Each structure stands twice: as C-alpha cells, then as structure tokens.
Amino acid sequence: MAKNKSSGFKGQYGYQKKKDIESRSCIRFRCSLTNTILDVLRQRPSWVEAKEDGEWDFYWCDVAWLRENFDHTYMDEHVRICHFRNHYELTRKNLMVKNLKRYRKLLEREAGRMEAAKFDFYPSTFELPFEYHLFVEEFKRNPGSTWIMKPVARSQGKGIFLFRKLKDIMDWKKDGNRFEDQKDEIQVESYVAQRYIENPYLIGGRKFDLRVYVLVTSYTPLKAWLYRDGFARFSNTRFSLSSIDDNYVHLTNVAIQKTAPDYDPEKGCKWQMQxxxxxxxxxxxxxxxxxxxxxxxxIFVRSLQSVQKVIINDKHCFELYGYDILLDEQLKPWLIEVNASPSLTASSLEDYDLKCRLLEDTLHVVDMEGRLSGKEKQVGGFDLMWNDGPVYTDDSDYRTNTHLGCMNDRNKQLKQLFKCSPGQKKL
Structure with missing residues (x-):
C-alpha cells in the first residue's frame, strides 16, 4: 500500500507486510482526474476506489501531486504511480531539446557524425531568455523565415504565437515578459523560439499533426511500448502563410480548434491513425x-534514449506519453513535443472509445493483477518496441515489432493472452 509519511506512520516497521498480489481480493486505486481514466478505473474488475486519505495500490495522479508528495510517500513494492519523478526532462519543451542536443553531441563523439545526424528530427529551437543571442544569430541567417514562440510549461496552445520580425519579440517583451534584465526580481517565464515548419503536409488544404501514445514501464533498462491507435488532429481552416496571426490555421490543438466559429463538434477535427x-x-x-x-x-526510441540516463528510474513508476509529430510535404516526420499528461478528455464518442481502449491496455501492461509472464511482445493494442534493445517480429527479415496505424486486434489478442488465467473475468 502507499501512504504519506506525514499521516502518522513512523518508519517501515509500522507498515503491514506486503501481500502476494495474486491473493488480493481487490486493488485499491486513486485518481486525480474526472475524465476517461476514472471511468476505466471504476469499470475494472476487482478494482475499488480508495478513500481520499486511505491506502492505495495504484494512483493515476497529476504532476502537481507528484511534485508535492512523491518524496514524502511510502510505497510498498507492488504499488504503481503514473509518472516518473522527473518526467519533465522529456516533457518540458526546453528540457526536451536540451537533452536531445546533449545526446546528439555525445553520439557524435562516440559514434561519429553519421550516427549523430540521425537526430535531425526536431526543428531548430532556442530557449529564451537564456539563448536569446544565439537565437538572434540564427534568425539573421535566415531572413524572412517564420518562427513560433511557445511557453515551456503550458499546454493546449496557450501563449503560442508566430512571428517573422525581431520587433515582434520586442513587443512581446514589453508585455511583461522582460528577459534581458536578469537582475529583475520578477521570475521570467521561459519560452522556446522554434523554427516553424513552413511546408507542412496538407490534406484537403488543412494542416494536421499526429498524436501517438508511447508507454514506458522502465528506464533502467529501457522498456517501451507503442500503441497501434492514435489520431491526426486537423486545423479548422485551410493552411496559408499569408496570415500568421490566425491560430485556427496554424495550431492543431483541439482546445483551440473547438473555439472556431464554424467548428462542428459532431464531425470534430480528427482522423484515426488507421x-x-x-x-x-x-x-x-x-x-x-x-x-x-x-x-x-x-524518433520515439531516440528521444527516450536521450533522457534514459537522466530520468530517475523507479520500479513504482510508469509513464504514458503523448507524442506530437508533424509531417512536412516530403513526408519527413518532425518531433514537436512530448506530453506527460496527454488529454484524456474525449471530444467525440469515437475519441472516447479510443481512449478507453488505450487506458484499459495501459492497465493490462502495468499488470497490477500479476497475470503477465514478462515475455509478451503484444498486450492488447500495445506492441513492445524496445526492451533494452530493439524488439523484432518473428519474420525472417527482422522487421521491428511496431504496428502504428495497422489493424488493432486487441480483443482477439487479449482473449488469447488471458484465456488460461484462472478466475479471469471474460473480456
């Protein structure tokens, strides 16, 4: 069980000894959210919701709880929680790029330039205010190009804008974001300035990006799963570079697109990955x-490798990442960002069904019930893509074991996987 140390426990000798997980009559869970994940947890056989201040075996927490409580909470061996302690090394926009750049330099020294060149999958990015002068040098080398400014710690498209002139940055700084005077006592919000992909791949004249789900159950060794389902998020307005101030053209976040005057909530703005x-x-x-x-x-594997030695690995933790990938007109994929808390709120019935399947399979992989052998290459819609090395299919051509956008045969696979498990409720 897990319990805050501040609630009266005085060291490990006061805790109830760990029970064998197979003998548990139920698994107690807590959940910080009130959307799809709570529905999935409540519908899971033999799982019961723990009281607010009670002991729990599984916690789907938000990052605020993690930051305030992780180091003050005792966790028995079987307990699981949905974030790694310093997940932000990959999911904060500035730190993600910092780690990718660092790892690329390491590879260049150890494996050569050709290996390091494989990290050319993220746009040129600078953190402001700290890399402002480096950014200006790069900006002046590419006159007339479009850049995008993003706050490093916000989500859902908040605070993002495009610009082509340095004076637009000056205007931004005057609006309370002063970053040249480092002696200012006001804490400056960090932004990243990122080269905007001006030639995105379009469908029906509209820009889109991809949301892909990657589940990491360990960093030491690295063990990562890729979900077969995902979706493309479309802008509500046809793409054009003539107006860089229209968020309905340039930003694909559903939180922004659903505020468009002509947005159709029944039709939505998503395609399934298939x-x-x-x-x-x-x-x-x-x-x-x-x-x-x-x-x-x-991209998924190399980005995880870039933080593998930075993330504090903990056997209690797992992470369901939401990757945002943009395709350009040459069908080159670009990593835009990685989300530690990808939206689990459904925008349609189809979206709700997808996220329920995703979360159910996440719980299958985390395996609180102790039903898996540890040798599985597929669990539901998840395919094991990295297990301290690449995971291959049984084919003779050594193709990697990933099926993003392919048929999701999860129902058949789960029935086959759990058919021999005694007492398993029919799926």
Whole structure:
C-alpha cells in the first residue's frame, strides 16, 4: 500500500507486510482526474476506489501531486504511480531539446557524425531568455523565415504565437515578459523560439499533426511500448502563410480548434491513425509509408534514449506519453513535443472509445493483477518496441515489432493472452 509519511506512520516497521498480489481480493486505486481514466478505473474488475486519505495500490495522479508528495510517500513494492519523478526532462519543451542536443553531441563523439545526424528530427529551437543571442544569430541567417514562440510549461496552445520580425519579440517583451534584465526580481517565464515548419503536409488544404501514445514501464533498462491507435488532429481552416496571426490555421490543438466559429463538434477535427495510414498508402504507396512510420519509430526510441540516463528510474513508476509529430510535404516526420499528461478528455464518442481502449491496455501492461509472464511482445493494442534493445517480429527479415496505424486486434489478442488465467473475468 502507499501512504504519506506525514499521516502518522513512523518508519517501515509500522507498515503491514506486503501481500502476494495474486491473493488480493481487490486493488485499491486513486485518481486525480474526472475524465476517461476514472471511468476505466471504476469499470475494472476487482478494482475499488480508495478513500481520499486511505491506502492505495495504484494512483493515476497529476504532476502537481507528484511534485508535492512523491518524496514524502511510502510505497510498498507492488504499488504503481503514473509518472516518473522527473518526467519533465522529456516533457518540458526546453528540457526536451536540451537533452536531445546533449545526446546528439555525445553520439557524435562516440559514434561519429553519421550516427549523430540521425537526430535531425526536431526543428531548430532556442530557449529564451537564456539563448536569446544565439537565437538572434540564427534568425539573421535566415531572413524572412517564420518562427513560433511557445511557453515551456503550458499546454493546449496557450501563449503560442508566430512571428517573422525581431520587433515582434520586442513587443512581446514589453508585455511583461522582460528577459534581458536578469537582475529583475520578477521570475521570467521561459519560452522556446522554434523554427516553424513552413511546408507542412496538407490534406484537403488543412494542416494536421499526429498524436501517438508511447508507454514506458522502465528506464533502467529501457522498456517501451507503442500503441497501434492514435489520431491526426486537423486545423479548422485551410493552411496559408499569408496570415500568421490566425491560430485556427496554424495550431492543431483541439482546445483551440473547438473555439472556431464554424467548428462542428459532431464531425470534430480528427482522423484515426488507421484512416491516415490508408490515405497515405493510397496516395504514395506502401513502401514510402513504411519508411515514414519506421522513421517515426526511430524518433520515439531516440528521444527516450536521450533522457534514459537522466530520468530517475523507479520500479513504482510508469509513464504514458503523448507524442506530437508533424509531417512536412516530403513526408519527413518532425518531433514537436512530448506530453506527460496527454488529454484524456474525449471530444467525440469515437475519441472516447479510443481512449478507453488505450487506458484499459495501459492497465493490462502495468499488470497490477500479476497475470503477465514478462515475455509478451503484444498486450492488447500495445506492441513492445524496445526492451533494452530493439524488439523484432518473428519474420525472417527482422522487421521491428511496431504496428502504428495497422489493424488493432486487441480483443482477439487479449482473449488469447488471458484465456488460461484462472478466475479471469471474460473480456
């Protein structure tokens, strides 16, 4: 069980001894959210909701609780929690780029430039205020190009804007974001200035990005799973660079698009990943699309490797990341950002069903019930893509074990996986 030390416990000798997980009559959970994940947890067989101040076995917490309580909470061996302690090394925009740059330099020293060049999958990015002068040098080398400013610790498109002139940054600084005077006692909010992808791949004239889900259950060794389902998020307005002030053109966040005057909540602005893959195959052929999806697989693995030695590994922790990938017109994938708390609020019935499947399978992989052998390559819609090294299929051509955008045969797979488990409720 888990309990805050401040609630009266005086050291490990006062705790109830760990019971064998298979003998538990129920698994007690807590949840900080009130959306899809809470529905999934409440519907899970033999799981019961713990009281607010009671002991729990599993906690789907928010990052604020993690920051304030993780170091003050005793956790028995079987307890699981949905974030790593310093998850922000990958999920804060500035730290993600810092770690990618650091790891790329390490690879260049140890493996050569060709290996380091494989990290050319994120746009040129600078943290402001700290790299302001480096940014200005790069900006002046590419006159007339478009850049995008993003606050490093906000989400859902808040605080983002595009610009083409340095005077636009000056105007921004005057609006309370003064970062040249480092002696100012006011804490300056950090931003990243990122080269805007001016040639995005368009469908129906509209820009989109991809939301892909990656589940990490360990960093030491690195063990990561890729979910077969995901979706493309479309802008509500046709793409154009003539107006860089229109967020409905340039930002694909659902939180922004649903505020558009002509937004249709029934139609929404998403395609399922399978639909996108079929479209791309029909237009470009299976071989080209296979290369695209393999390139995305490489982005997931290399980004995780860049923080593998930085993240504080803990056997109690797992992380469900939401990756945002943008395709350009050459079908090159670009890593835009990684989310530690990808939205679990559904925008449609189809979206709700997808997220329920995703979360149910996340719980299957985390395996509080102790039903897995540890040798599985697929659990529901998750495929094991890295287990201290690449995971391959049983095919003779050594293709990697990833099926993003392919058929999700999770129901059949789960029935087969758990058919021999005694007492398992029918799926």
């Amino acid at each position: 639909q996108l893959r079929r479209y791309l195959i029909a237009k470009h052929g299976a071989d080209i699309v296979e290369i695209l999806f393999r390139d995305m697989d490489a």
